[in-house]
Amino acid sequence: MVITCPHCRKEHTIDEKRLPANVTKVRCKYCKEQFSIQQNMTSPSGQASPPGKENEEPRKIAVTLSKGGVGKTTTAVNLASGLALAGYKVLLVDTDTQGQSSFMLGVRPTAGLTEFVNDELSLDETMIQARDRLWLLAGGKSLAGLKRVIDRKDFGGEMTLKEKLSSIDKQFDYVIVDTSPGWDPLIVNVLFYVNEVLTPVSLEVLTLQGLVEFLKSMSSIQKYNKNVALRYILPTFHDKRVKKSNGILTKLEDLYGNHVCTPIRYNVRLSEAPAYGQTIYEFAPGSPGAQDYRDLIRKVTDNPKLFT
Ligand SMILES: Nc1ncnc2c1ncn2[C@@H]1O[C@H](COP(=O)(O)OP(=O)(O)O)[C@@H](O)[C@H]1O
Ligand SMILES: [Mg+2]
16 A cells, blocks of 8 residues: 655555554654554545645746856756655756756656647657656757747747646646756746745855846846745855855855755765766765755755655
8 A cells, every 4th residue: 555644745655464453653754754544544535645736836946046057957956856755746847958957867858848838749748757756847959949939929928838837737746947047038937937946056156246136137027926036045066165165155144044055065976976867866875965955855845854
C-alpha cells in the first residue's frame, strides 16, 4: 500500500504483510511527522491522496536576476530536483534560450516550452519526466520564436505564459522557472505568472548594483501584478576566505534582512555535476553544495526537519 505523509506529502510504499497488526501510527522518515495510517487511508477519495493537489494553486517561484553567471540555472535545477526528492511534485520551466536546465539534468528533449505555448504540440509531447516527481518544460533556441509571438500581440502579450501554464500547473506542488539574463518580454511574462521571486546574488562579482536595478524593474511589474513578491535572496559563490565576499553578504543582510538565505558556498562539485547530467544530490550528495541546497529547500518549504 502507498501512504502519503500529511505534512511533507512524501509517498511511502509499505508492505502490509510486514506491518504488525497493532501498529496504527507511523513516522515519516523524511520529515519525522507522526501520523495515523488509518486517517491517511480514509481521506475523502477513500485512498491516500496523491501528491498533486488537484485544483489547488502550486507555489510558483522564478529564479531570476538580469545578470548572467550568478547561479540561476544551478539553483533552479537543484531547487526543483531537491523539492522532488522531498516528495513534492515539481515542474521545472526553462525560459532561457541556452536551454541549460535539460543539459544539467542529462535529458535531451526534442521539444519544450515554445511548442507547448504556441499550441504546436500537446503537453504530453513537450513535457518530459526528468526524475521521479520532476517534470521539465525545456527551453532552448526556439524560445526566440516565442518572444516574437509575444511581441506581435497587440495586447495581453505579457499574459501569454500565464494563460497557458495556468491550465496545467494545478497538478504540481511547485513550479520553478529558470530565466535568462537580461530583461525581455519573456521575463516580463514570467513575472506576470509567478508569485514568488528568488534572486541569486553572486558574492564573487559585484552584483549588488544588478540587484538594485532588477528590483526597480520588478516594482514596475508589481504595479500591474500585485501577486508577485521578492521572497528570497540567495547569496551564491560564497567563499569565507575572501573578504569582499563577506562584505557583500553583510551588506545584503543589512538591506534585505530575513529575505536573505544561508549562502551557497563556492563548491567546485556544483560546476562539475552538469557535465555528468546529474544534480548535486546525485553527483556529490555529501558535498558542501548539496548541503547548502538542502538547506535552501528547508527554508523554502519551511520545514527544518527535511532530509535530517
Ligand atoms: N556555488 C557554486 N560554486 C561553484 N560553481 C558554481 C556555483 N554555482 C554555479 N556554479 C557554476 O558557475 C557557472 C554559472 O552558473 P549558472 O547556474 O549557469 O549561472 P546563470 O544561470 O545565472 O548564468 C556554471 O558553470 C555553474 O556550474
Ligand atoms: Mg542560466
